[in-house]
Amino acid sequence: MSAPVIGVLALQGGVAEHQRVLDRLGVAHRRVRRPADLADLAGIILPGGESTTISRLLRTEGLAGPLAAALAGGLPAFGTCAGMILLAEEVLDTRPDAVRLGALPVTVRRNAFGRQAQSFEADLAVRGVAGEVHAVFIRAPQVTAVGPGVEVLARVPAGHGPHSGAVVAVRHGAVLATSFHPECAPGEDRLHRLFLTGCAGIDLPAAAGETGR
Template identity: 45%
Template sequence: MRIGVLALQGAVTEHIASIEKTGAQGLPIKRVEELDGVEGLIIPGGESTTIGKLMRKYGFIEAIREFSGQGKPIFGTCAGMIVLAKRMAGDEAGHLELMDITVARNAFGRQRESFECDLEIKGIADPVRAVFIRAPLIEEVGPDVEVLTLYKDEIVTARQGHLLACSFHPELTDDYRLHQYFADMVEDSMTANL
């Protein structure tokens, strides 16, 4: 099983290391045609506006929409969640507009307000360590979106079918269980598509 990490910006090598702890193969995705070689895709954190511009420049917007249209799982972390969202708080335009969520950028404040905490995530037995860095949050979800985690009554992890999103950086800890959750989604989708 091969899981790609969009390698335009962000903690690509850390995501690949977490993927490989699950037993899957992690691959950096730098060109559109490389999407054909993976069964799932992670869009990492970074700066969402920059990621969006680079995705447009290199043709990734339509390619990832097509990837999603095939039912292949996509996991957006931090800025990656913003990129996946259908709507942005305020009137800012979205990027991929795939996941039926409304996202507020930098909802937890600036870099100096970064923090770590333990979160209960639906579908994972024990609390997961989460690193929040200039993190967004989910303000609203559509009817098909399942909320997986709340932090102080704010939505920070959600799933809609083959789409998974979180506000934090799961790749920056030694705890790879959220990557395992995603790898299980990828495996399930591969089985369903046989």
């Protein structure tokens, strides 16, 4: 049996960063640029970047419909930052013609934490992950409402002013999404592990400190 392959949407944004994490974890991956690249994937990662640009390219490359159909058919997905925006059913403060893949029954506000100059970092408790996760927020979205069956995994901790308490990680079945960029934190792979094992059903060797969990 061939090894499971994870797709990484490769139209724009932080593609290489996610690929490096998958390489460290020993997981086969494929760049997804056209509908044929969706064939036989065990899951797909939608990286951070410019959501309106990725949205436009999804239409240009004929990927919007096939990707939405694959997700509706149960393809596991992990979206970070712009990826969260693309996966959401409803997006605030975006273009009316922006692609909404509709795989995640949440409402997301684009650029909710401000522009590039308002980027920040925080240590988060993430449900299902041992220890704190150092989260990097860059022009990040925020989940403002969740639908039935959506599990809130993380909120911005107290001490971050108006950002405190904001929902920044969610899961709905086989779909996981974060407002932040776990792929940008040096050595961080726990969110990818959560996706690969918990959503995509891929067996990974235990990480250091995970024995017996």
